[in-house]
Amino acid sequence: MNIKKLSLEQKIADTFQRKYCVLVGSGTSGLTLLFQALQLSSNQRPLFPSTSCLVAYSAAMYAGTTPEFSDISLSDFTMDLTKLEEALQNNRQIKYIVPTHLYGHIYDVETIQSIANKYSVQVIEDAAQSMGASYKGKPCGSFGLASILSFGHTKVLEAGHGGAVLTDDLVLYNEICKLEKKLQENFLKGSHFSVNDMQENYRKEYYESIRNQTAWNKNSTENLLNIQTNYKDCFVMPYQPTYSEKIALLLDSLSDKTALRLENAQLYKDLLSRDDIDLAQIHEGSTSWRFTFRMDSNKRDSLLAYLRSKNIHCSSWYPYYPRLFEGNEIHLNSLILEKEVVNLWVDGTYSKEQIKDICTHVNEWDFHACS
Template sequence: MFKETVDFIKELYNTEDFIPLHEPRFIGNEKEYVNECIDSTFVSSVGKFVDRFEEEVVKFTGAKHAIATVNGTAALHIALLLAGVERDDEVITQPLTFVATCNAISYIGAHPVFVDVDKKTMGLSPDKLEDFLSKNTEIINGECINKSSKRKIKAVVPMHTFGHSVQIGEILQICQKYHLELVEDAAESLGSYYKGKHTGTYGLFGTLSFNGNKTITTGGGGMIVTNDERLAKKAKHLTTTAKVPHKWEYKHDMIGYNYRLPNINAALGCAQMEKLPYFIDKKRELADLYKTFFLKTGVEFVSEPEGTSSNYWLNAVILKDIKERDSFLEQTNNRGVMTRPIWKLMSSLKVFKKVQGGNLDNAKWLEKRIVNIPSSVII
């Protein structure tokens, strides 16, 4: 079966060369816009492409405001700060995620709390979230207090795994019930929707990533999206070192961050945004081809959850156990087809081993079985 899979992937990509997991495609105005940016000499944090890139993301996602940052982790860091998370507060998130989710929480001096995922979405489970909050918290003076640690729980950060939306509408309702801010880690889900609405636009904030391996890329980059005008202005202020506008004076009115996306990266992003609908169509076509193939093999292909439309950023399969998973990884990589396992659970990392968490059986089950397979757009 593994040989058939490798042969099928090589046939899809029409090559006997090494096939990476996900590589960018530059088939539009990338060189033109980057050269224009260089010619303008505005290659750093000021320039027309940064503003244009933000406008394009607003137009595409339906969010009212977008603030470009140097990467997705920086975007999440600022979003959490503006959501009111402070040192020694707690933030609920999922154990099955990329480490950046927990890093951003930790930058503030806050503490992650792990709640299990759903097998179908691979993202935060609303049922497990409700169960954890009902058993472990109490509302005191309008604040959610962890009965065990006595700390305030300020926010919930679900992550839309591999571009597949969590049940974000249900999670939002739970957050409202328990007086928690919802901040969506939508790093992987540009072009994904839950019940017709773009991921990242349900919460107070959503954050996107434009790393080199994402659906579109700026080389490195991120974005904060929000519908709150006041918070959007503050996010832009914070990410540009909190500098007060003046013709010549250097005045900063709070602790700020040098997180603004450079204009030269935004130039690349503007060209990529022009191709985003095409990329998503092609990625969904690729997912359909995989789905049809794996139906004949007995291996389960991870499909978009009901009520969602996924960008299929990284395609994934579910093997029957860790032994089969490791055999699949070894045989595919040995033949020049890059595959990789899902991340190690954050709760298993040394830096987060003492973090509170509920029953994580679904996350542990997925960790032993999920493998990503090549997902680059086929031109």
Template sequence: MVHLENRLATLIGRKHCIAVGRGATALWLAFRAIRDAQRNVLVLPATLCLSPAFVAQLAGFQLEFCDVEPSTGNLSPEKLERLLASNSSVRAVLLAHLYGQPAKIKKIKAICSAFDVLLIEDVAQALGASTEGRMLGAFGDVTILSFGHTKILDAGGGGALLLDDDALADELRSASRDLPNRHPESSIWAEDYRKAYYALAPLTEQQPRLRSLIGALGAAFPKMYVYRFEHTLVDPIDHQLDQIDREIDHRRAMASGYAERLRGLPLSFMETDSESVPWRFNIKLEEKWRNAALTALRNENFDASSWYPALPPFFRFDGEWEAQYPGASDIEAGIVNLWVDRSVTRSRVMSCCESLARSFDRIGEKA
């Protein structure tokens, strides 16, 4: 395991790496280590998956949300600065490089430093991406990696914390030794969670207040998020790291194929740059067309998702949340994610684009 930790630290450019059971465990350990009774608020992006919010609550933090840029899904520096200026109880900010697109990390780090707020950098969807020639994950006070399902490198599990602070690293490493083993029923709990989520999700479209029921699911499965690293993952993660350049090249090539073939259709592309590593290829459609397009793609057996719904209503429902978080609302209404990993080929990308074009033709005929 030490070899793997050293390899990850070298890859990202950090002094210390601590391997743990999953990315959510890494977040939980970081949150527990930095919590402060006087400053107990954690800021999260308003567009993000639910797991970071779940484990932040498990660690004892109160949640605050900051809106995102609709063009990337990443934290808006301007809105973050206003939020920190208005709330002196913020201890830390979680920044995720969403969809593999680098956030404005240098500007956000400077803002956090100005308000004496810690920055947790989540690279779960962006491993291998960089900004101005420097690897993502090299900027935060603590960085989080994940090798679980759907991540850039999918080894079936595992996560890590990376940092430069010697004292904090000693504390986190000591805490990691006290983590429990992965519970034998973890897979059952994960399936139960999935079933509960997808049973409730359609109901929330009719009654948005029911999102709070989904937001409560994390508390029902706390042991699913926190456990120690499994040594059987060393070789799979090592193998995935051997393949990282090939994986990045493939993802970029597939994204380029989508971009080339989807031009001219009534949709927009989420912003990317040459240093990003696509988690998926992300487009936005008008809300009236999005669900029909998703249904058409899935009916023809193409993988497509609509991640992520806005996070705030799951934890603090406010009928005005769409006005408060317009960037997150915009993404929720229109996002479509198309697969770019090595399960996808160039011909599959072409067929997917043709399917999407046909769906627009059918929608146009009905209009």
């Protein structure tokens, strides 16, 4: 099968009910080019949820502006609507809201759009973790001025490379195309490097820098920001057409992959019986990037260590990244989530029988015996 870039872009646009699609090297690259196409100045700020992936925030830096933040809700981990409106009232530099369907949980699309309209700002949908989800019958990826998809590491459709910018605005589409073409030209003129090697080196340095999350200080925050700057080329890169066939095949399997994730998430929900687990209250139509719950911070790290001792994949994403950027207020719910969140795998890494075993381990785990 020979998939041309333009035909794949049309396929993606059709899948997510958009008029236009630009394939880019990564979701971060797409968000960076989008900010550049919108010509954000240093005093025109995008507003993000205070819990999200760091490279989304990095895109603002790469585009020459500074991210602003609004707290999340502890009920579903998406943007807190009251805090969002307060942020827009208090900071007129905010020109764009970038809400995230975090962990595949759908944010309140209509209310956020209504708040954006009230304050004359635009919405950019971060759908990197929510491919396969829908809101009132429309797919995530179809909302706001533009949407960002990712086919990168750990995503719902993981091709190892690539992202997309989706929009219904022809002028914006043409500007992003120009920027992506320029990125391609600059890449061909510049020194060549192995993207995979660079990404692997980035992950090593990144994980090393956040391993001791309780010891954040000026040096550790500066170090992590420096890593984002030093590895810009492995995030803001042109699209590589050699991935087109793989992405096309993954798109064909989207409904099956979504169904598997939801089945596995439901299995966790049905079988986990501990009364110290706090499950999210997610909207209908959400997907599952991971099965995510909260546990009291006094127990959470002990549970993660116990599961890892059983060779069970688990994580505590995401750290509270707003601490990296000076001048931001404290977002209490995100700080709580940083210390309490647990993520378990739903992507097919484990069979249904293995998930049952994982649930047994969690249910039988004795915090006092392990502490």
